[in-house]
Amino acid sequence: MTLRKKKFAKKKEEILHSAINIIAERGYHGTTMEDIASNLFITKGSLYYYFKDKQELVFQSQIMLLLRSIDNMIAVQLEDILIAEKLRKAMRVHVTYLLRERSGFEMMIQPDHLFSKQQLEEIVSLREQYGTYFDQMINDGIEEKVFHVTDSKIVRNIILGAMNWVTQWYSPKGKKDVTEIADTIADHLMRVVIKN
Amino acid sequence: MTLRKKKFAKKKEEILHSAINIIAERGYHGTTMEDIASNLFITKGSLYYYFKDKQELVFQSQIMLLLRSIDNMIAVQLEDILIAEKLRKAMRVHVTYLLRERSGFEMMIQPDHLFSKQQLEEIVSLREQYGTYFDQMINDGIEEKVFHVTDSKIVRNIILGAMNWVTQWYSPKGKKDVTEIADTIADHLMRVVIKN
Amino acid sequence: MTLRKKKFAKKKEEILHSAINIIAERGYHGTTMEDIASNLFITKGSLYYYFKDKQELVFQSQIMLLLRSIDNMIAVQLEDILIAEKLRKAMRVHVTYLLRERSGFEMMIQPDHLFSKQQLEEIVSLREQYGTYFDQMINDGIEEKVFHVTDSKIVRNIILGAMNWVTQWYSPKGKKDVTEIADTIADHLMRVVIKN
Amino acid sequence: MTLRKKKFAKKKEEILHSAINIIAERGYHGTTMEDIASNLFITKGSLYYYFKDKQELVFQSQIMLLLRSIDNMIAVQLEDILIAEKLRKAMRVHVTYLLRERSGFEMMIQPDHLFSKQQLEEIVSLREQYGTYFDQMINDGIEEKVFHVTDSKIVRNIILGAMNWVTQWYSPKGKKDVTEIADTIADHLMRVVIKN
DNA sequence: CATGAATGAGGTTTCATTCAT
DNA sequence: TATGAATGAAACCTCATTCAT
Numbered sequence: 001m002t003l004r005k006k007k008f009a010k011k012k013e014e015i016l017h018s019a020i021n022i023i024a025e026r027g028y029h030g031t032t033m034e035d036i037a038s039n040l041f042i043t044k045g046s047l048y049y050y051f052k053d054k055q056e057l058v059f060q061s062q063i064m065l066l067l068r069s070i071d072n073m074i075a076v077q078l079e080d081i082l083i084a085e086k087l088r089k090a091m092r093v094h095v096t097y098l099l100r101e102r103s104g105f106e107m108m109i110q111p112d113h114l115f116s117k118q119q120l121e122e123i124v125s126l127r128e129q130y131g132t133y134f135d136q137m138i139n140d141g142i143e144e145k146v147f148h149v150t151d152s153k154i155v156r157n158i159i160l161g162a163m164n165w166v167t168q169w170y171s172p173k174g175k176k177d178v179t180e181i182a183d184t185i186a187d188h189l190m191r192v193v194i195k196n
Numbered sequence: 197m198t199l200r201k202k203k204f205a206k207k208k209e210e211i212l213h214s215a216i217n218i219i220a221e222r223g224y225h226g227t228t229m230e231d232i233a234s235n236l237f238i239t240k241g242s243l244y245y246y247f248k249d250k251q252e253l254v255f256q257s258q259i260m261l262l263l264r265s266i267d268n269m270i271a272v273q274l275e276d277i278l279i280a281e282k283l284r285k286a287m288r289v290h291v292t293y294l295l296r297e298r299s300g301f302e303m304m305i306q307p308d309h310l311f312s313k314q315q316l317e318e319i320v321s322l323r324e325q326y327g328t329y330f331d332q333m334i335n336d337g338i339e340e341k342v343f344h345v346t347d348s349k350i351v352r353n354i355i356l357g358a359m360n361w362v363t364q365w366y367s368p369k370g371k372k373d374v375t376e377i378a379d380t381i382a383d384h385l386m387r388v389v390i391k392n
Numbered sequence: 393m394t395l396r397k398k399k400f401a402k403k404k405e406e407i408l409h410s411a412i413n414i415i416a417e418r419g420y421h422g423t424t425m426e427d428i429a430s431n432l433f434i435t436k437g438s439l440y441y442y443f444k445d446k447q448e449l450v451f452q453s454q455i456m457l458l459l460r461s462i463d464n465m466i467a468v469q470l471e472d473i474l475i476a477e478k479l480r481k482a483m484r485v486h487v488t489y490l491l492r493e494r495s496g497f498e499m500m501i502q503p504d505h506l507f508s509k510q511q512l513e514e515i516v517s518l519r520e521q522y523g524t525y526f527d528q529m530i531n532d533g534i535e536e537k538v539f540h541v542t543d544s545k546i547v548r549n550i551i552l553g554a555m556n557w558v559t560q561w562y563s564p565k566g567k568k569d570v571t572e573i574a575d576t577i578a579d580h581l582m583r584v585v586i587k588n
Numbered sequence: 589m590t591l592r593k594k595k596f597a598k599k600k601e602e603i604l605h606s607a608i609n610i611i612a613e614r615g616y617h618g619t620t621m622e623d624i625a626s627n628l629f630i631t632k633g634s635l636y637y638y639f640k641d642k643q644e645l646v647f648q649s650q651i652m653l654l655l656r657s658i659d660n661m662i663a664v665q666l667e668d669i670l671i672a673e674k675l676r677k678a679m680r681v682h683v684t685y686l687l688r689e690r691s692g693f694e695m696m697i698q699p700d701h702l703f704s705k706q707q708l709e710e711i712v713s714l715r716e717q718y719g720t721y722f723d724q725m726i727n728d729g730i731e732e733k734v735f736h737v738t739d740s741k742i743v744r745n746i747i748l749g750a751m752n753w754v755t756q757w758y759s760p761k762g763k764k765d766v767t768e769i770a771d772t773i774a775d776h777l778m779r780v781v782i783k784n
Numbered sequence: 785c786a787t788g789a790a791t792g793a794g795g796t797t798t799c800a801t802t803c804a805t
Numbered sequence: 806t807a808t809g810a811a812t813g814a815a816a817c818c819t820c821a822t823t824c825a826t
Contacts, residue, residue, distance in 0.1 A: 004788075011789090026309050029225025032816065046790055048818065113222055154380050157365045158358040165357020184350050191387050228799060239808050240800085250800065396809075403810090418701050421617025424795060436796085438811055446796065505614055546772050549757045550750040557749020576742050583779050620820060631787050633823085642821060791823080798816075805808085 012050050014040060016061040024102045024167075028058060028114055059119045065101075066126040072097055073133040084146050084194065087137045091186035092179075094163050099170055099178045131156055138193060148195040159189050208246050210236060212257040216297070224254060224310055255315045261297075262322040268293055269329040280342050280390065283333045287382035288375075291359050295366060295374045327352055334389060343389040355385050404442050406432060408453040416494045416559075420450060420506055451511045457493075458518040464489055465525040476538050476586065479529045483578035484571075486555050491562060491570045523548055530585060539585040551581050600638050602628060604649040608689070616646060616702055647707045653689075654714040660685055661721040672734050672782065675725045679774035680767075682751050687758060687766045719744055726781060736783040747777050 018039045023031045033054055037044045051057040076090045115123065134156045141147030149155045163185060170181055214235045219227045229250055233240045247253040272286045311319065330352045337343030345351045359381060366377055410431045415423045425446055429436045443449040468482045507515065526548045533539030541547045555577060562573055606627045611619045621642055625632045639645040664678045703711065722744045729735030737743045751773060758769055 008788085027223060027225060029223060030309060033818085034816085043791055044817085045792065045819085049789065054817070113226060149384065151380055154377070155384055157361060158381060158384055161361020161364070162354040162358035164361060165353060168357070169353045181350070184347055185354060188345065188351055188354055188388050192384050196392060229801085230799075241802085241809075242807055244801070245806065400809090419615060419617060421615060422701060425797085426795080435812055437798085437813065440797070440799095441810065505618060541776065543772055546769070547776055549753060550773060550776055553753020553756070554746040554750035557745060557752060560749070561745045573742070576739055577746060580737065580743055580746055580780050584776050588784060621822085622820075632821085633788075634786055636822070637785065787824105787826085789824090789826105791821105793819105793821095795819075796817085799814095800812100801814105802812080803808105803810090805810105 008050075012060075013064070015047065015050055015057065016064050019057055019061045020065065021102055023058065023061070055114065055116075055119075059115055059123075062123055063126065066123070066130060068101075069094070069097060070126065070130050070133075073130060077133060077136075082146075083137060083141045083144055084190065087134075087141065087193065088186045088190055090134065090137060091159065091163060091189055092182040094160075095166055095182040095185055096178055098164065098167055099181070102167070131160065134159060141193060146195060147193040149193050155192060158192060162189055204246075208256075209260070211243065211246055211253065212260050215253055215257045216261060219254065219257070251310065251312075251315075255311055255319075258319055259322065262319070262326060265290070265293065266322065266326055266329075269326060273329060273332075278342075279333060279337045279340055280386065283330075283337065283389065284382045284386055286330065286333060287355065287359060287385055288378040290356075291362055291378040291381055292374055294360065294363055295377070327356065330355060337389060342391060344391040345389055351388060354388060358385055400442075404452075405456070407439065407442055407449065408456050411449055411453045412457060413494055415450065415453070447506065447508075447511075451507055451515075454515055455518065458515070458522060460493075461486070461489060462518065462522055462525075465522060469525060469528075474538075475529060475533045475536055476582065479526075479533065479585070480578045480582055482526065482529060483551065483555060483581055484574040486552075487558055487574040487577055488570055490556065490559055491573070494559070523552065526551060533585060538587060540587040541585055547584060550584060554581055596638075600648075601652070603635065603638055603645065604652050607645055607649045608653060611646065611649070643702065643704075643707075647703055647711075650711055651714065654711070654718060657682070657685065658714065658718050658721075661718060665721060665724075670734075671725060671729045671732055672778065675722075675729065675781065676774045676778055678722065678725060679747065679751060679777055680770040682748075683754055683770040683773055684766055686752065686755055687769070719748065722747060729781060734783060735781040737781055743780060746780060750777055 015036065019031075019036045022035050022039060025031075026035070033044050033047055036057070037047050047057065051060065072093050073090060076086060076093055079086060079089065081089070135152060138147060138149060138152045138155060142149065142152070166181065166185065170178075172178075176184065211232065215227070215232050218231050218235060221227075222231070229240045229243055232253070233243055243253065247256065268289050269286060272282060272289055275282060275285065277285070331348060334343060334345065334348045334351060338345065338348065362377065362381065366374075368374075372380065407428065411423075411428050414427050414431060417423075418427070425436045425439055428449070429439050439449065443452065464485050465482060468478060468485055471478060471481065473481070527544060530539060530541065530544045530547060534541065534544065558573065558577065562570075564570075568576065603624065607619070607624050610623050610627060613619075614623070621632045621635055624645070625635055635645065639648065660681050661678060664674060664681055667674060667677065669677070723740060726735060726737065726740045726743060730737065730740065754769065754773065758766075760766075764772065
């Protein structure tokens with residue numbers, strides 16, 4: 001019984017992964033159920049055994065991505081290091097995750113028209129939760145007088161934006177590998193917050 | 197005859213504007229020819245008098261956006277001010293333009309699958325040209341020893357990303373208006389490049 | 393302009409006719425848009441130019457049928473004949489219309505799950521209006537002491553049911569033609585109401 | 589072994605019952621195997637252990653209904669009462685059975701396209717057999733000079749139609765209960781046949 | 785016996801595109 | 806120039822059916 005359910009859940013995740021990758025490439029409307037299915041060597045129909053409809057599938061994939069990202073942040077949060085190092089680490093983790101998982105942040109853009117009000121609320125809430133980890137670190141740094149920023153909300157968004165954009169320009173063929181890119185970005189972005 | 201052509205060109209621009217706005221909201225695939233047409237109180241069919249097909253229409257609108265952005269940069273470039281001020285100004289102009297025109301940078305994201313190879317080359321070339329203005333300013337700053345960066349290409353992308361992301365989080369209902377937001381973003385981003 | 397609209401309306405009616413006939417044969421779910429379209433030598437897609445969706449098309453066809461039936465009853469109502477004759481005539485008209493138009497009363501059966509609440513209300517209201525003409529005649533007959541019934545609502549339904557069932561058993565290959573069938577049915581049903 | 593078979597047959601009947609009820613509500617095409625199965629808390633797949641396919645299942649359910657109706661008529665036939673009373677009783681039984689069992693007479697309507705030729709023949713034959721009981725009673729009444737009709741076949745159909753229609757208009761919420769409705773209908777319909 | 789999983793044919797619907805007027 | 810009408814390809818989705826376990 002539990003085996004069954006595990007298998008079911010595993011397959012669901014597989015599908016979500018497939019979906020994330022393809023949607024990251026082609027966008028929501030540009031991706032067909034056929035695309036997602038054939039990528040897994042199953043048929044369209046099977047997808048509907050696991051998900052009610054396309055929207056639900058895509059919604060779930062967003063949720064999965066966000067939950068994982070949040071897990072990443074929690075892990076960083078728990079580390080016992082100086083606040084500046086913690087923020088830098090968070091940035092590196094974010095960028096690395098983004099590039100490694102091709103994680104479909106593209107889809108996160110303007111999801112207003114794709115999802116239901118309720119779904120949207122859940123997504124926004126998780127996004128906000130994720131952002132809060134950065135807020136926290138920024139504020140901690142301010143309190144410890146290591147950081148100096150005039151508007152922490154905006155700074156958070158500047159940092160997230162700068163990082164998310166990486167999927168637009170990073171090419172694996174370039175000189176730097178993912179880790180180096182993550183380091184460089186983190187180093188430069190630290191300047192935005194660090195005192196002098 | 198010339199009048200004819202002028203009228204034709206004017207109408208074309210009108211259509212491009214309509215398209216840009218709607219596509220910015222709903223994405224390429226989420227926007228129908230019907231949407232674009234009805235927004236201008238004309239019929240679908242008429243669009244085909246001005247543009248060969250949807251792709252062409254969208255492509256042209258991208259080109260228009262990019263050309264305008266480049267014009268903006270040229271204007272900034274020509275100003276006779278200190279390099280740091282020039283870069284700061286460029287940032288303010290970029291963010292302001294973005295928020296004012298709702299300019300469909302969303303569409304610029306991963307257009308790989310929408311356009312033909314030739315079209316893509318033209319877009320990439322214009323994008324690159326646009327980026328070059330920032331590269332130029334950054335490099336000028338380095339030479340003048342006002343800026344200090346380790347990798348100017350990455351810094352350019354960090355800056356562009358941080359700015360472009362603004363369309364994702366800025367709400368007109370917030371406390372700050374467009375100008376203030378642009379200022380705040382520019383101020384913080386200057387820290388990425390400025391020495392000390 | 394008016395010509396255009398007339399053409400549009402005419403085409404719409406054509407489609408409704410086609411739909412009525414086919415649905416009468418195969419039922420709502422058994423009828424495909426393809427069926428309706430190919431019957432008119434047009435394509436599926438064209439149907440959507442005239443009707444929002446299948447449900448709307450079918451709904452409109454029901455309305456059309458009911459309105460016509462009501463027109464029939466109004467015509468009978470206006471005739472200046474004895475009440476018994478009037479009822480008999482109404483029956484003959486009903487049966488004739490039913491058999492001539494193959495009028496899809498089959499669809500009228502249990503439309504609960506096909507239509508929206510609002511649509512259902514409209515249908516029920518028209519059905520009721522139609523039934524009222526029979527009620528009226530029955531009650532007139534009672535007042536004039538020509539008819540004798542204990543429950544006029546039930547009698548109305550008995551009469552309508554007996555008539556509607558004709559589509560289930562009448563075969564054009566039989567001895568009697570439509571008019572004769574209508575006469576025979578009407579004659580026998582008159583006995584249900586007539587005094588002695 | 590016999591126990592096995594009994595259990596098998598019992599389960600089959602259960603399924604048929606479920607099917608009859610649901611199809612009565614939603615029609616053949618509107619009812620899914622899933623609907624029928626979940627109503628019995630089993631899975632779709634299991635149905636195929638008992639019936640070759642959907643059509644077979646539905647066909648069997650029709651047959652079951654008809655056989656039971658015929659049993660009803662046989663019981664009435666055997667009663668030792670006057671012919672007029674016998675016909676009246678038959679009507680009451682018919683209406684009561686219809687309303688009690690929600691018996692899916694809707695499905696009986698135009699089954700032409702649902703069943704195979706052979707299946708159709710069997711259904712038509714049973715239907716006819718059922719009708720014959722009414723014919724018999726009508727003819728007996730004529731011979732005994734209690735009834736007076738010009739065309740007994742048509743009269744049979746009038747009576748059946750009037751009765752079958754009851755499922756369309758009878759509401760359990762109304763004043764009359766099933767028995768009263770059956771009585772009223774029977775009383776009025778007797779007038780169609782009774783001499784003066 | 786029963787089921788979970790998968791399939792694929794077929795249905796509804798959307799929409800870019802064409803074309804006669 | 807502009808449009809009303811039509812088209813057809815392709816998308817989403819449903820569901821009867823199969824089958825290994």
